Amino acid sequence: MTIRRILGIETEYGVTCVVDGQRRLSPDEVARYLFRRVVAWGRSSNVFLPNGGRLYLDVGSHPEYATAECDSLSDLIAQDQAGDRIIEDLVIEAETRLNNEGTLGQIHIFKNNTDSVGNSYGCHENYSIQRKNDFESIVQHLVPFLITRQIFTGAGKWTRTSKEGFFQISQRAEHMWESISSATTRSRPIINTRDEPHADPELYRRLHVIVGDSNMSQCTTALKVVITELVLQVLENPSNNIDIQIDNPIRAIRDISTDLDFKRLIKLTNGKEFTALQIQKEYFSAVAKLPDLSEILKKPLYSYAFDLWKRSIESFEKMDFTTVELELDWIIKKNYIEQYKRKHNVSDLDSKLELLDISYHNIRRDRGIFYILENSGLVKSLIKEQEIAWAQNNPPATTRAALRGKFIKEAQEKKRDFTVDWVHLKINDQNQKTVVCQDPFLSVDKRVDDLIASL
Amino acid sequence: MSNQIFGKGPGDKPETSETMKAFSKPNTKGIDSILDEIDSVLEKNAEEFVKGFIQKGGQ
Numbered sequence: 001m002t003i004r005r006i007l008g009i010e011t012e013y014g015v016t017c018v019v020d021g022q023r024r025l026s027p028d029e030v031a032r033y034l035f036r037r038v039v040a041w042g043r044s045s046n047v048f049l050p051n052g053g054r055l056y057l058d059v060g061s062h063p064e065y066a067t068a069e070c071d072s073l074s075d076l077i078a079q080d081q082a083g084d085r086i087i088e089d090l091v092i093e094a095e096t097r098l099n100n101e102g103t104l105g106q107i108h109i110f111k112n113n114t115d116s117v118g119n120s121y122g123c124h125e126n127y128s129i130q131r132k133n134d135f136e137s138i139v140q141h142l143v144p145f146l147i148t149r150q151i152f153t154g155a156g157k158w159t160r161t162s163k164e165g166f167f168q169i170s171q172r173a174e175h176m177w178e179s180i181s182s183a184t185t186r187s188r189p190i191i192n193t194r195d196e197p198h199a200d201p202e203l204y205r206r207l208h209v210i211v212g213d214s215n216m217s218q219c220t221t222a223l224k225v226v227i228t229e230l231v232l233q234v235l236e237n238p239s240n241n242i243d244i245q246i247d248n249p250i251r252a253i254r255d256i257s258t259d260l261d262f263k264r265l266i267k268l269t270n271g272k273e274f275t276a277l278q279i280q281k282e283y284f285s286a287v288a289k290l291p292d293l294s295e296i297l298k299k300p301l302y303s304y305a306f307d308l309w310k311r312s313i314e315s316f317e318k319m320d321f322t323t324v325e326l327e328l329d330w331i332i333k334k335n336y337i338e339q340y341k342r343k344h345n346v347s348d349l350d351s352k353l354e355l356l357d358i359s360y361h362n363i364r365r366d367r368g369i370f371y372i373l374e375n376s377g378l379v380k381s382l383i384k385e386q387e388i389a390w391a392q393n394n395p396p397a398t399t400r401a402a403l404r405g406k407f408i409k410e411a412q413e414k415k416r417d418f419t420v421d422w423v424h425l426k427i428n429d430q431n432q433k434t435v436v437c438q439d440p441f442l443s444v445d446k447r448v449d450d451l452i453a454s455l
Numbered sequence: 456m457s458n459q460i461f462g463k464g465p466g467d468k469p470e471t472s473e474t475m476k477a478f479s480k481p482n483t484k485g486i487d488s489i490l491d492e493i494d495s496v497l498e499k500n501a502e503e504f505v506k507g508f509i510q511k512g513g514q
Contacts, residue, residue, distance in 0.1 A: 188514075356493070
């Protein structure tokens with residue numbers, strides 16, 4: 001029997017407001033403008049939305065969107081894309097208001113992970129794990145997979161120092177400082193172990209992966225989540241025989257990000273040396289041996305993502321990326337940057353190349369390079385525009401998010417004051433009626449129906 | 456205020472992509488015209504823009 005799992009993605013966005021390239025407003029000011037409509041709607045800059053997701057201003061004035069709990073990949077991708085659209089709407093509205101108030105400027109929001117001076121913000125993945133599993137062992141064996149996963153799932157980055165400019169695979173690699181810890185900003189780990197299950201703690205844990213890049217491509221997002229979930233499936237079986245430990249994980253993650261030949265050897269604790277690609281192949285073989293693999297791959301988009309993993313490994317071995325060049329973010333990005341460089345004869349030290357990188361991540365569809373490529377047939381998609389539009393205002397139907405979304409919609413319509421978080425639904429009146437939803441897989445609950453009926 | 460501030464109205468739930476595989480729009484433009492299109496959305500003052508793109512660190 002295949003395990004149902006809750007999946008979620010949290011994205012922090014970078015913001016700026018410029019006139020002729022010059023910064024016009026600070027990120028704090030831009031964020032305040034952006035969230036004015038959110039505050040008017042939910043009386044807070046930290047709200048849960050009718051689609052079950054959460055929208056808020058995070059550490060450092062980054063708008064952050066967390067998808068609702070999803071138990072299917074198509075829902076997850078739709079909910080993730082819906083976040084971009086919700087924020088795009090806020091940007092367009094805020095920019096219009098700004099200009100009407102006499103402040104000329106363009107607001108840009110980037111779904112990327114680094115600014116120009118070395119600050120980083122994240123894209124976090126959440127995977128539910130049953131509490132009875134050996135969390136420590138899973139996490140330990142997952143780290144080498146996550147360190148090497150970037151060769152397929154990195155978003156790509158044009159990096160410039162005072163002496164040189166070069167392309168690297170991952171946005172986040174340079175910003176990771178530990179393998180496993182409960183810190184987030186001070187000493188950023190690959191996996192954050194803070195134990196916040198947002199569910200019955202006796203049954204569930206939430207694996208919080210913070211090493212990933214923000215992906216623009218739906219295909220790369222699908223790949224990132226599916227292969228991680230498949231590897232988790234392997235590691236959850238204590239008899240799995242993967243035994244790879246990287247000697248110096250933080251050095252390895254940086255080395256791999258800058259090795260575009262995929263030949264660099266990574267030292268393991270057992271004395272052996274593997275390339276990142278070889279390490280990925282070890283995990284791939286283990287997944288291929290999962291007894292219930294064919295059952296798992298029946299889930300929508302899973303066989304696509306598994307096949308993309310396989311094609312990626314094959315194409316990297318041959319150093320011929322043509323079979324994946326419309327699906328992997330960093331390859332898509334590297335291709336147009338190189339073509340642009342050639343056409344305009346741009347020097348490696350020209351800031352135009354950094355601009356070309358950053359602008360890939362602009363989530364306004366009339367300004368972002370990703371969308372130009374999408375409209376030109378140079379990137380592939382997995383879900384239709386109508387599904388994204390639906391997900392902006394509707395929760396996934398098969399998880400707890402359905403209850404939350406329905407409650408929020410009804411309470412808003414009836415103009416009732418309410419408080420909601422991942423687990424609680426509460427009406428703020430004399431009775432303070434509250435329903436605690438501890439099971440993230442439960443999408444139908446009479447207690448919630450009764451609560452809604454009492455609104 | 457209406458819930459619709461976060462979406463495009465209720466409508467019916469669209470069918471989930473039945474093909475369940477990746478698709479792309481037809482590639483009809485030449486790379487030159489695509490690069491021109493990219494040029495047209497880029498901030499004109501790259502140096503200034505890049506210099507000013509400073510965020511506080513996040514998580």
